[in-house]
Amino acid sequence: MKRCALTFLYLVPAFIAVAQTGQSGNQVLGExxxxxxxxxxxxxxxxxxxxxxxNAGDGYxxxxxxxxxxxxxxxxxVYSKEVLKENLLVFFRMQGDDGNIIDGFTPAEKIGKGETDFSYSKLEPRYAGHKxxxxxxxxxxxxxxxxxxxxLTGDKSILSEKVGDKTVSQRLDWAMKFLMDHRYxxxxxxxxxxxxxxxxDxxxxxxxxxxxxxxxxPAIDIYDNAMLIVxxxxxxxIDPSSKKQWAEIKERLAKNCMKYLWDKKEQKFIPHIYLKGSPFPADFDENKIYYFGGTTVAIxxxxxxxQEIKASLEEMKKRVKQAGAASIGLTLYPPYPDGYFANKIMNPVYSYQNGxxxxxxxARMIQQLVKYGFTEDAYEQIQPMVKRVKDNSGFYEWYSVDNKPRGSGTFRGEAGVLYxxxxxxxxLK
Incomplete structure (x- = not known):
């Protein structure tokens, strides 16, 4: 069931694009x-x-x-609002006793013997949860x-939907309180x-x-905190009554992100603030690493x-060139040295989340470039991303530094952000 969902959600004021490219340039870009x-x-x-x-893709x-x-x-x-809503409600039915939210759910009957890293809820017996x-x-x-x-749907009734003894609105608030109680x-x-x-992860x-x-x-980074601000x-x-509880906290988070995580001299976010020491060797200068994803969510x-967005884009482009990579989807550069992560999926360098x-x-960075009026840049930087979809006849989870497809071949996250x-x-008008 097609819902024509994106038209009203992502309209960008025409004056932004015009301000960057000029009317004639904007018309050419439109064509x-x-x-x-x-x-x-x-x-x-x-x-x-x-x-x-x-599910996330054919590997999950x-x-x-x-x-x-x-x-x-x-x-x-392609789905009705009822289907979209039901998937969201499963997460609320499986919410933890302290307000935490699971990573994902899978049909309980698919859990094999000996698989123990799962949680279960009386409110949702069909599924097993994992975090x-x-x-x-x-x-x-x-x-x-x-x-x-x-x-997308205009359906605010989901907020008053009762899940157990709490409404969805109350459970959203509870999830935010979990972060303040257990991760702050x-x-x-x-x-x-x-x-x-x-x-x-x-x-x-x-x-x-x-x-x-x-x-x-334990450490503090920009990605987690920017996600919380968003x-x-x-x-x-969606719930203006929550402003009295969260507005001041949000402002404090934003201020502290820039105070403690933004390196003014280098015009970049530092990778981590360590609370009980670093897991890496003492002579390793982690601040040489540029985090692409966390920077995107901070935007x-x-x-x-x-001005800082433009500087960030130029830094991304420079580091992509240094790496010899195909796009600004690069997770980070330079990568952590081989062996710095025990999990072999992160080794050698330029593997999985390590480069x-x-x-x-x-493509989320592309979205932000469009939002902030960098339309020519957005069009230029998305080209290698869309080209490799056609070249490989699908959406792959990630790509090697030499642009070879890796991981799941039907990765819906990639499909979604590109779409x-x-x-x-x-x-754009």
Missing amino acids: RIKSNQYFSYVKSKALEVMKTGF REVWIRDYNTFIELAAE NTVETDQETSLVQAVYKYIQ NKQYGLIIGATTADWG VQPEHGWGVDLDNNTH ALNNLME EAGLLSR GDWTWFG TAIRMMEN
């Missing part, structure tokens, strides 16, 4: 957008992939909230997804997580690296000025 052969292919392919399910059985948050706009083009506890973005991803659902550091006035590579310490344990080095902005917009959170090229975040970015360009 290029309209006639781009890759755009039509990517949109068609994205809709085709979305019709096959909500779970429906992940951090992924669903990035393809719910695409899903709204990578090194992350601090599940709660914020759910708030953002609910916000998008309301913007009073010294810096920011939330914490495990040490990971930018937005990643793998810590350097032993084993698979997705669970907090005694070996974890979520609080969303929450206060979405409104933390950077237009892999992820359209999943690169939205293209529609944003097409909606």
